[in-house]
Amino acid sequence: MNLPQSSLTKCIVWFYDGNTRTFYSFDKSHQKAKPSKALGIRRLIKMINQSFKGKYETAIIYDNHNDGKELAKYKHGVRVV
Numbered sequence: 001m002n003l004p005q006s007s008l009t010k011c012i013v014w015f016y017d018g019n020t021r022t023f024y025s026f027d028k029s030h031q032k033a034k035p036s037k038a039l040g041i042r043r044l045i046k047m048i049n050q051s052f053k054g055k056y057e058t059a060i061i062y063d064n065h066n067d068g069k070e071l072a073k074y075k076h077g078v079r080v081v
Helices: 037-051
Strands: 009-015 020-024 056-063 070-075
Touching: 009 037, 037 056, 037 070
Parallel strands: none
Antiparallel strands: 009 020, 009 056, 056 070
């Protein structure tokens, strides 16, 4: 499975140390399951709030398409959009 092409959403995180990273959602609960956008978004939010708590300045979750509509935005651990 090629994650950047198969993921329904992605998250770009700007860290306090100056690094920027893109994370792609895991949209399936198991291998043969149908992809769930809501599951992928919940997992990205959990990553932001638990794994990176206090380590990032901004995190934005987008649709993983060419237009890439913004779905959620976090600043310093607080959702702003």
